[in-house]
Amino acid sequence: MGTFDVKECNDIEVAKALFIEYSQIKGAEGCFVSFDKELADLNDFYKGGAILVGYENGKPVGCIAIKKVDVTTCEGKRLFIKPEYRGKGYARVLLNSMIEKSRKLGYDQIIFTTKPEVMKTAYELYKRMEFEELGCENGTVSMRIAL
Numbered sequence: 001m002g003t004f005d006v007k008e009c010n011d012i013e014v015a016k017a018l019f020i021e022y023s024q025i026k027g028a029e030g031c032f033v034s035f036d037k038e039l040a041d042l043n044d045f046y047k048g049g050a051i052l053v054g055y056e057n058g059k060p061v062g063c064i065a066i067k068k069v070d071v072t073t074c075e076g077k078r079l080f081i082k083p084e085y086r087g088k089g090y091a092r093v094l095l096n097s098m099i100e101k102s103r104k105l106g107y108d109q110i111i112f113t114t115k116p117e118v119m120k121t122a123y124e125l126y127k128r129m130e131f132e133e134l135g136c137e138n139g140t141v142s143m144r145i146a147l
């Protein structure tokens with residue numbers, strides 16, 4: 001197994017390529033409302049937050065993003081691992097990095113939404129990591145974790 005490092009993204013094109021690959025997954029379309037606007041200015045969209053990229057042996061294979069909601073709350077977004085790199089525990093590492101970074105940024109809680117029927121594995125991981133379920137609407141589950 002190679003090394004897996006999570007770093008704050010300093011190359012917006014790397015993040016963009018991962019986000020675009022994620023947006024093409026069947027069933028994920030609903031997660032990408034106003035995606036063009038987000039892509040047009042990732043730095044501005046994630047201002048007050050961060051984009052974290054996971055590298056296996058120096059190659060970008062996954063990502064997660066933190067978007068500021070207000071002073072105390074941020075939203076976790078765009079957790080994605082390239083399909084051929086799944087099953088190695090990288091999602092957990094990215095989630096832990098997101099939690100750590102959100103704390104450093106001074107947030108009290110992280111909220112996010114997921115679609116269990118599309119992202120069953122991710123949903124089960126969130127539950128194992130003790131993210132609290134807030135509700136479900138049209139197949140989209142809202143979750144949170146206090147920091």
